[in-house]
Amino acid sequence: MAARRARAAAALLLGCCGAALASGVQDQAEQFFKSGHTNNWAVLVCTSRFWFNYRHVANTLSVYRSVKRLGIPDSHIVLMLADDMACNPRNPKPATVFSHKNMELNVYGDDVEVDYRSYEVTVENFLRVLTGRIPPGTPRSKRLLSDDRSNILIYMTGHGGNGFLKFQDSEEITNVELADAFEQMWQKRRYNELLFIIDTCQGASMYERFYSPNIMALASSQVGEDSLSHQPDLGIGVHLMDRYTFYVLEFLEEIHPASQTNMNDLFQVCPKSLCVSTPGHRTDLFQRDPQNVLITDFFGSVRKVEITAETISLDPNLAAFESKPPKDELAAEPLKYAEQLPVAQIIHQKPKQKDWHPPGGFILGLWALIIMVFFKTYGIKHMKHIF
Amino acid sequence: MAAAAGAAAADEAEKARGRRAALSFAAIAVVLGLPLWWRTTETYRAALPYADIAALGELSFQLAAPVAVVFAPGSLPGDLPRPLPFRETQEEETLLNPRTSIMSRYEMVYRSTTAQEEAALDAVTVQEADATLHPLQDASLGSLTVYVIPETSSLLPQCLTGSRCLAGYEITFSLLNPDPKSHAVHWDIEGAVSHYVQPFLDKLSFMANFSVDSQILYYAVLGVTPRFDKESSSFLLSAHSLPHVINPVEARLGSSAASLYPVLNFLLYVPERSHSPLYIQDKDGALVGTNAFHSPRWGGIMVYNVEGPAPPQASLPLRVDVDMVRVMEVFLAQLRLLFGVSREVLPPEFLLESPGNEGLADWELDRLLWARTVENVATVSTTLTSLAQLLDKIGNIVIKDDVASEVYRAVAAVQSAMAELATGRLHSAFQASKEAVTSSERAFFDPSLLHLLYFPDDQKFAIYIPLFLPMAVPILLSLAKIFREAKQRKKEPTKTD
Numbered sequence: 001m002a003a004r005r006a007r008a009a010a011a012l013l014l015g016c017c018g019a020a021l022a023s024g025v026q027d028q029a030e031q032f033f034k035s036g037h038t039n040n041w042a043v044l045v046c047t048s049r050f051w052f053n054y055r056h057v058a059n060t061l062s063v064y065r066s067v068k069r070l071g072i073p074d075s076h077i078v079l080m081l082a083d084d085m086a087c088n089p090r091n092p093k094p095a096t097v098f099s100h101k102n103m104e105l106n107v108y109g110d111d112v113e114v115d116y117r118s119y120e121v122t123v124e125n126f127l128r129v130l131t132g133r134i135p136p137g138t139p140r141s142k143r144l145l146s147d148d149r150s151n152i153l154i155y156m157t158g159h160g161g162n163g164f165l166k167f168q169d170s171e172e173i174t175n176v177e178l179a180d181a182f183e184q185m186w187q188k189r190r191y192n193e194l195l196f197i198i199d200t201c202q203g204a205s206m207y208e209r210f211y212s213p214n215i216m217a218l219a220s221s222q223v224g225e226d227s228l229s230h231q232p233d234l235g236i237g238v239h240l241m242d243r244y245t246f247y248v249l250e251f252l253e254e255i256h257p258a259s260q261t262n263m264n265d266l267f268q269v270c271p272k273s274l275c276v277s278t279p280g281h282r283t284d285l286f287q288r289d290p291q292n293v294l295i296t297d298f299f300g301s302v303r304k305v306e307i308t309a310e311t312i313s314l315d316p317n318l319a320a321f322e323s324k325p326p327k328d329e330l331a332a333e334p335l336k337y338a339e340q341l342p343v344a345q346i347i348h349q350k351p352k353q354k355d356w357h358p359p360g361g362f363i364l365g366l367w368a369l370i371i372m373v374f375f376k377t378y379g380i381k382h383m384k385h386i387f
Numbered sequence: 388m389a390a391a392a393g394a395a396a397a398d399e400a401e402k403a404r405g406r407r408a409a410l411s412f413a414a415i416a417v418v419l420g421l422p423l424w425w426r427t428t429e430t431y432r433a434a435l436p437y438a439d440i441a442a443l444g445e446l447s448f449q450l451a452a453p454v455a456v457v458f459a460p461g462s463l464p465g466d467l468p469r470p471l472p473f474r475e476t477q478e479e480e481t482l483l484n485p486r487t488s489i490m491s492r493y494e495m496v497y498r499s500t501t502a503q504e505e506a507a508l509d510a511v512t513v514q515e516a517d518a519t520l521h522p523l524q525d526a527s528l529g530s531l532t533v534y535v536i537p538e539t540s541s542l543l544p545q546c547l548t549g550s551r552c553l554a555g556y557e558i559t560f561s562l563l564n565p566d567p568k569s570h571a572v573h574w575d576i577e578g579a580v581s582h583y584v585q586p587f588l589d590k591l592s593f594m595a596n597f598s599v600d601s602q603i604l605y606y607a608v609l610g611v612t613p614r615f616d617k618e619s620s621s622f623l624l625s626a627h628s629l630p631h632v633i634n635p636v637e638a639r640l641g642s643s644a645a646s647l648y649p650v651l652n653f654l655l656y657v658p659e660r661s662h663s664p665l666y667i668q669d670k671d672g673a674l675v676g677t678n679a680f681h682s683p684r685w686g687g688i689m690v691y692n693v694e695g696p697a698p699p700q701a702s703l704p705l706r707v708d709v710d711m712v713r714v715m716e717v718f719l720a721q722l723r724l725l726f727g728v729s730r731e732v733l734p735p736e737f738l739l740e741s742p743g744n745e746g747l748a749d750w751e752l753d754r755l756l757w758a759r760t761v762e763n764v765a766t767v768s769t770t771l772t773s774l775a776q777l778l779d780k781i782g783n784i785v786i787k788d789d790v791a792s793e794v795y796r797a798v799a800a801v802q803s804a805m806a807e808l809a810t811g812r813l814h815s816a817f818q819a820s821k822e823a824v825t826s827s828e829r830a831f832f833d834p835s836l837l838h839l840l841y842f843p844d845d846q847k848f849a850i851y852i853p854l855f856l857p858m859a860v861p862i863l864l865s866l867a868k869i870f871r872e873a874k875q876r877k878k879e880p881t882k883t884d
Contacts, residue, residue: 038683071634127837135834140647147684176843180781187773188831257631305629307669308679308687311716312723314583356427363854370412370858377408 037151037192040301041144042067042077045126047158047167049083049118054238055229057085058099059157059199059245061107066252067153070300078129078144080116082158082168092236099241099249115142123173130154130181132190137340148189153197153298157245160200162223163208179209186212193286195298199244201226204280216263216286216293220244220270221277228276243275257300263290406872409865416862430783433791439798440775443768448489448761449809473497489761555596555648558584559686560718561640562709563607566659570693571704574655576601579711587719590747591726594759594817596648602641609656610635613665622658622665624690629667629680632688651725652686653718657693657707664692679717687721689714723747728755756817760804763820767801770827783842790833797826 044067046060064079086095086108097108116125128134129144146152158165164172185191196217198206203219210217220227220242229239230246241249247270255261267281267290283290296302479491560580564572580599588597609632613622624632640652658665667675667690681687691714693707728751747755771794778784800823807816 039685071631073634073638075637124837128834131837132832133834133837134832145649149684174843183780184777187777188770301634302630303633303682303685305633305680305682306724307626307667307675308677308681308689308717308721308724309675311677311720314712314716314719316582316712355431363858367858370861373408373412374861377405 036149037297038149038304039146040072040076040151040153040298041146042072042153042155043080043129043144044077045080045121045154045156045158047082047121047156047165049168051085051088051090052238053083053158054085054097054236055241056157057081057083058097058107058241060155061097061112062099062105062241062245062249063155064112065107066249067299070252070255070296071257072299072301074111074113075141076301077113078115078142079113080121080126080129081114082118082121084118090237098233098236099246113141119168121168123167123171123177126167126173127177127181131184132188144190146190149192150190151193151195151298152191153195155197155199156206157199157242160198160202160206162202162205165198165200165206175206175209178206179211182210182215183212186214193288193297197248199227199242203227204282207282210282210285213285214287215282216290217282218266219280220275222280225277244270244277244279247274252295252299255295255299257296257302259294259296261295263293263295266295405865406869409862409869413862413866416858430785432778432784432786433788435775435778435786435791435794436798437775439802440768440771440794443798443801444772448764448805449492450489450757451492451809451811555598557648557650558588558597558599558722559640559650559652560599560601561652561654562601562603563609563636563654563656564603564605565608565657566661567605567704569660569703569705570657570707572603572657572707572709574709574714575711579715583712583715583719584722587722587747590752591755593814594756594821598648604639607636607639613658613662619666622662623674624665624667626668626670630682633682633685649684650686651722653721654686654688655709655714656688656690657709658690660693665690666692677717677720679721681721681724683725686725687718689717726755727758753813756813760808760813760817760820763817763824764801764804767797767820767823767827770831771797774827774831784836787833787835790830790835793826793830793833797823797830800826 042064044060044064046056048056060079060081064077067077068074085091085097095108096106099105099107116129129142132144134143144152156165158167160166163175166172182194185194191214193214194216196207196210196215198218199220200206202221202223202225204222207215207217207219208223221244228243230241230243232239248266251266251269263283267279270279272278286293475497476492480489560576562572562574562576564570580601584599588599591597609624611624611628611632613624615621616623636654637652640654667678667680669675677689678692679687679689691709693705728747774794778786800819804816804819804823807813807819
């Protein structure tokens with residue numbers, strides 16, 4: 001009887017867990033069509049330098065502004081700008097970056113937090129940010145600290161080609177590397193869902209090779225097409241924005257943190273008549289229907305909150321908890337800076353095993369050897385033995 | 388004639404030497420050169436225990452939980468299968484997901500009470516009966532069937548919704564005063580932390596490192612305008628506006644500067660005089676008793692209303708002394724929820740002992756430990772299997788020796804954690820699992836693992852062809868010539884007479 005009752009008690013307790021699970025399943029069905037994310041991140045990359053690529057910096061800063069307006073805080077945005085347009089000596093209006101002609105909207109201001117600037121924007125750093133393989137000692141603002149419940153927006157702009165995107169006019173990232181980086185993010189569960197937007201020439205080639213799940217991609221032009229810029233400003237002397245981003249931003253201006261607009265509307269932005277190029281998108285890797293995906297799932301940051309229904313009861317009359325003696329000893333330790341340079345590691349390092357390289361001129365030497373032996377064996381007149 | 392024959396023989400000998408030379412060149416190039424080139428151009432990969440990692444993919448946990456069912460005098464049922472004391476083992480298998488299962492083995496010991504327990508059970512109230520270390524559960528139905536749960540709990544863990552177990556947390560308490568002209572708010576946060584929060588953190592101290600700090604922010608507003616409700620003449624924050632509260636205020640909390648550990652923020656908001664009193668409504672429109680809400684993995688916010696309307700002649704700013712007990716009750720409850728410790732709903736026959744000032748009962752701690760250990764082991768196995776899959780898929784990733792040693796250490800730690808779980812030693816199992824997580828994360832996120840930038844195959848050809856082609860052409864052509872001559876000789880064996 002006791003055994004039965006004990007078993008019944010255990011079964012009841014397990015059953016409570018089961019009941020909780022059952023109601024959880026119902027909740028889950030509701031949640032199925034909603035995204036399961038709890039936080040939002042954005043990685044905004046401008047890859048071009050030089051003054052005449054002003055529009056790429058303006059593109060990125062405009063997206064940065066929209067994303068901040070819709071709620072993503074600076075601590076969750078990694079902004080990479082490859083060149084400084086605001087303080088460029090050729091800027092007739094220093095400390096400003098305009099995104100609309102007639103200098104209507106200054107997207108640079110005093111609350112723009114650029115995390116990677118100028119020469120720090122490299123393919124290697126970009127891949128390190130995505131995969132999380134950052135050297136220790138990197139400040140928090142330069143890291144993408146996402147988890148498996150993060151929705152990440154990745155926006156890239158610059159000059160691109162069929163299968164690559166140019167960084168800093170000196171190196172390139174290929175679509176295969178990008179796909180591999182996303183796969184590494186997926187393997188380590190660094191994202192819940194990912195939205196990839198690219199505004200470059202032949203942008204659609206960059207998302208062709210993705211193979212990880214839960215990725216949605218948009219591009220400003222198809223393979224073989226160029227993305228065009230929007231309008232020049234005669235006062236500044238350069239083009240201020242790219243067409244696709246300009247119309248995307250017009251679209252985003254209508255969105256506020258509580259709006260219910262979905263992704264299908266974003267796909268319609270900038271038809272060929274306005275954009276001259278044909279924007280493309282890719283949703284086959286995404287599990288939800290784009291109809292059910294809200295714009296604010298990626299561009300905004302709506303936190304999941306729960307009402308605190310229960311409290312625990314505290315007894316204010318209990319004496320203060322006596323801290324254990326070892327704690328005091330620890331408190332007496334003098335404070336010091338964290339190790340900036342791991343001297344111990346460097347001093348006691350084993351000598352690094354260098355990979356064996358053949359001596360220089362190896363190939364030339366080998367050639368010379370072969371030719372010498374041949375001539376020795378055959379004499380020059382016997383070259384016909386070979387040819 | 389002899390000279391001609393001699394010349395022909397010399398010619399023939401020379402040809403043979405030439406053939407041998409060409410063949411030896413080809414042989415050296417293939418046997419020596421090709422392997423040398425291959426070895427010096429491959430990406431360095433230290434050896435990894437792929438078989439063990441694959442074995443980790445199929446997890447089957449074994450948990451042993453010793454359970455003692457103690458019968459106080461007068462509660463012995465008559466139909467026990469065997470006379471006391473006796474042992475029984477019950478096994479139960481739970482499937483968490485298709486590949487992971489938990490086999491719980493309850494070793495039940497049925498016995499009668501010792502004299503001390505009898506004395507404890509003789510106490511008048513349940514609270515007094517809790518004189519021993521182990522919490523006792525009373526089933527009141529006339530018969531005292533006492534179900535004593537020793538150190539390890541027999542309860543299965545709930546869905547792991549709490550924050551992921553990380554190496555450390557930074558807990559920040561912030562007092563938000565948007566209206567310092569009207570309210571001069573004072574809170575004894577140091578005392579409250581040492582009285583109420585520190586015991587809770589001390590109990591969890593071996594699980595993670597905690598650091599606590601506090602701050603006061605002036606002129607920090609919530610970012611959402613509350614509605615005025617005429618009937619109760621108070622201001623209301625509806626449930627659907629709560630998600631928009633956190634982001635505007637987060638930028639001012641300075642949480643990113645604190646440390647590399649994730650930050651849990653607890654905000655106490657004293658509303659402005661013009662918006663007092665401020666209450667939070669839940670989805671059904673009822674007022675929330677605690678006047679607080681929380682967000683998973685972020686923290687919690689509580690609205691503290693200043694007591695009563697101020698007398699009109701009181702001089703501003705009013706002094707407000709925050710009742711820290713009330714506040715800490717809510718914050719501790721939120722902290723427990725954020726860590727995944729939640730109240731079990733028990734059937735009415737059972738009374739649950741309150742956790743007291745420590746904030747966490749022993750059995751809750753055990754359950755948390757168990758859940759964390761399982762979660763850690765699962766994390767490690769996914770990390771290592773992902774690493775193995777990545778190395779398979781992307782050929783260019785280098786594995787250095789120290790990364791390989793971290794992987795070996797992680798695998799060994801996981802295996803020891805599973806072994807400790809099987810024998811019921813929860814503490815050491817947790818330590819082993821924590822070590823496994825640290826090692827595996829360090830291995831996976833080592834900066835050296837950044838794969839070499841992608842080399843498409845046509846680029847590889849473009850690099851190697853100018854090096855090898857000039858060398859290979861003479862060799863191949865001479866081999867072809869030898870082959871042709873050999874075939875020709877076979878066809879006309881009697882060329883020379």
